[in-house]
Amino acid sequence: MTKRRHGSESTMVTKMATALMVVFGVVSVAGQDLASDTRGLVTFGNYHDPKGVKLNWTNTTSTCSWVGITCTNNRVTEVRLPGKGFRGIIPPGSLGTLSELQVVSLRGNKLREQFPGELGNLKKLQQLYLAGNEYYGSLPDISALWPGLTSLGLEYNSLNGTIPESLGLLTQLYLLILRNNSFSGRIPPLNLANLTLFDVANNNLSGLVPTTLSRFPAESFAGNAGLCGPPLGAVCSGPTASSDTSSSSSKHKKLSGGAIAGIVVGGVVFLVLVILGLLFCLCRGQIEREDSISPTVREITHERPGDIATREKTRERNVGEAYGEEYAIAMAGENTTGKLVSFSLVSFDLEDLLRASAEVLGKGSVGTAYKAILEDGTIMAVKRLKDVTTNRKEFESLIQGVGKLQHRNVVPLRAYYFSKDEKLLVSDFMPMGSLAAILHSNRGSNRMPVDWLTRVRIAIGAAKGLAYLHAQGGPNFVHGNIKSSNVLLNRDREACISDFGLTQLLTGSPSSSKSVGYRAPEVKGSGVSTQKSDVYSFGVLLLELLTGKAPSQPGANGDALDLPKWVQSIVREEWTAEVFDLELMRYQNIEGEMVSMLQIAMKCVDPVPERRPKMSHVLSMLEDVHPFFIENGAEPSRQSESPSEEMVREITKGSQRNSPSDSHTP
Missing domain, CATH: 3.80.10.10 (Ribonuclease Inhibitor)
Structure with missing residues (x-):
């Protein structure tokens, strides 16, 4: 019994020792893993x-x-x-x-x-x-x-x-x-x-x-x-057009001499046509390449001093990079200075951003916007500013103030980059595009109409964002470039204001043809934007939602459409049914709501700045347009019914009758 117990204990000790050796061996190997790397x-x-x-x-x-x-x-x-x-x-x-x-x-x-x-x-x-x-x-x-x-x-x-x-x-x-x-x-x-x-x-x-x-x-x-x-x-x-099986079996069929001759002649003709087609495509591509190909992130950053001489040699490679991958981009040259400055905790740095793929979203009055896809799949929007005249201190002071403005209905600025040659702003990517895109794109039989509920929600969301900017930015804070392409939609199709606070960085006021139709009369003359001119631009935006017409589209004289004057002219000629977007004619019992919003819009576009309401009051009025379905999500029924012509006429006539002496602005 004693020998057996001692033998059992000896075996147990041996097993424990072996186990400990294995454990320590594993720990030792694990400890060497990083050293091996x-x-x-x-x-x-x-x-x-x-x-x-x-x-x-x-x-x-x-x-x-x-x-x-x-x-x-x-x-x-x-x-x-x-x-x-x-x-x-x-x-x-x-x-x-x-x-x-x-x-x-x-x-x-x-x-x-x-x-x-x-x-x-x-x-x-x-x-x-x-x-x-x-x-x-x-x-x-x-x-x-x-x-x-x-x-x-x-x-x-x-x-x-x-x-x-x-x-x-x-x-x-x-x-x-x-x-x-x-x-x-x-x-x-x-x-x-x-x-x-x-x-x-x-x-x-x-x-x-x-x-x-x-x-x-x-x-x-x-x-x-x-x-x-x-x-x-x-x-x-x-x-080529047939299946692989039939192609394979056809190889075993014998062809007559006439068929072979026909194939040869046809092949020669086809080859000549292919060569001519390729030459045509190459010539056409050379002309259109600049506008039709989305640049890579390398094109967001400036060139090295020696790159200008070799740019044409590498153009084909850069064009190719526009189509995918993370396209790892190193720092854009020895003269690139500074770093990516973030306003919140972000998972990327400048190197990550520079090697992301880039797709052009649009070119506006303040710069070009890109969709940047990072290696981890994160998607950001990058704005490459143009015509920036301020120095680093002024730039950073203004952008730091902009970065602190955080609201559900404004596009948050996440980071910025400043160097001598490049100024970049990084913000959240809005996947549903802009109001301009959903309101005006693909107007035809296959178009998905924007319903009345969505339009009211967009109007209220945009008003909330602009009212917040005016209140938090101070009395001198101006957006200066309110337009439908700067009202972006998040995944829930909520409106978010973008490009705010940037006009002070630029040489003069925005000169884009798409911005002209939104400008207040006083801005066209002086070039100075105010919060009252922002209200005017917002009023034009409301008219755009109501009429479905873009202020940037050419009018009768070839200039940008003046929506306020157009609405008044339509009513004067008693063509009232043409004021509102035909896509809204399917809804019943919303004529009063449309007229209420039209009334708000006409107050905003009053030619006299002092008579225009503040954005906080505009927001309050919009929230009263249809509080039931805004608060409870009930959508109006859909039937065709024209709005009251008398109501519309009364509104536009009232806006014409008002004068500085008898008008009051809250």
Whole structure:
């Protein structure tokens, strides 16, 4: 019994010792993981010694604080080193040893090796961006290398061969950009539900565009003379239009001599037509490229001094970058100074912003607006200001004040950037577009009308935003550029005022033709905006909601439409039914509401500034237009009924009768 007990205890001790050794062994290995990652990075950094680029990777600082390195749970998970001038290969035993690496961004370097090289060892890779290098060879079975891949950007390399069908196994793939390589053959029918950004332009691809990919724009397939079918204009003919099976079986059929001759002649004619078509497209594209292609974020930032001389050589690459990926953008030159200053906790910095893809949203009187998609999927709006005349101190003082204005009905300013050559404002992206877009776009049979409830809500939301700005910004705070394109809609279609407080930064008042129809008479003469002129512009906005007409559209004399005068002229001629938007004629029992809003609008557009109400009073009046369905969400029934002509006439006549002596403004 004693021997057995001692033997049992000895066995237990042995097992415990073994378990402890395993535990300590695991801890020891875990403790060496970051050290192993560090060795791999050092191997990479020592091999690549790009001239003029300092990574500042030193043993005196934590690996996770090195430039371009991101860690999670004490492991290196992201390596982002775009545009650093790396040359040659990625050396063995470097990045491929980082077993937890999920994101690699090395675009804009001069790496030259057969794809994928050392990166093929990264089994947990999710995002790979290698655009603008010199990788060559064919694509391997990527689904076997990186089964969890979500983003693959390989544009502007020298890759060839066919696009493997195994890409269709990457069920999480969100982005696939292969443009400007030398891929040939057919495009595989990638049936990927998550695929959002896709581009294979400027390769040697041929055949029918798969129906699973035809949802992408024609630009995603441009530059492949052999491609046909939707969304391209080229119509498929012959074997291309038939299925692969029938095409394969037809190869075994013998052709007569006459048929062969006909095919040869037809082929020559087709080739000549293709060449002529390509020449026409190239000439036309050269003329229209500036206006038709959305720029990348690189075009948001200024050029380096030496870039002007080489700009035309790199234009094709920059144009190509407009179509997708994160497009890693390094700092835009040695003379770029300053940093991104944020007003709230944001998940991105200047480097993240500069390497985001960019899409032009619109060009306005204060600058160009871009939709910027960051690597993590965050979407922001970036405004590149133009004609800014203030110095840094004045600029920052004004923008700091603007950044403090936070309200549900104003577009929040999240960050700004100031340098000698560039001034950028970063704000939330409004996914539903602008009031101008939903009110005036696609006026036709397929249009989705804007109902009365939505219009009233937009009017009240915009009034709340402008009233808040006037109250919180102080008596001298002026928006100065109220118009429907500056009333943006969030996901709930609530109105949010944008571009507020920017006119003081610019040379003179906004001169855009789209702004002219909103300007108060006194501003047209003096160029000085006030809160009263903001009220006038808001009144024009209300008339726009009521009439469905844009003040920026040409009037009878070719000038911008003067909505207040037009409304009065219509009523004078007793064409009252034409005052209101025809889309509103389907609603019953809203004539009084429309007339009430028209009355408010006419008070706002009074030609005498002193007679115009304050925005706080305008808001109160608008909230009384239809308080029941605004508060309870009940929508009026829809039947055709014309508004009372006498009521409309009385309103417009009343606005004409008023004079400074008998009018009172709260």
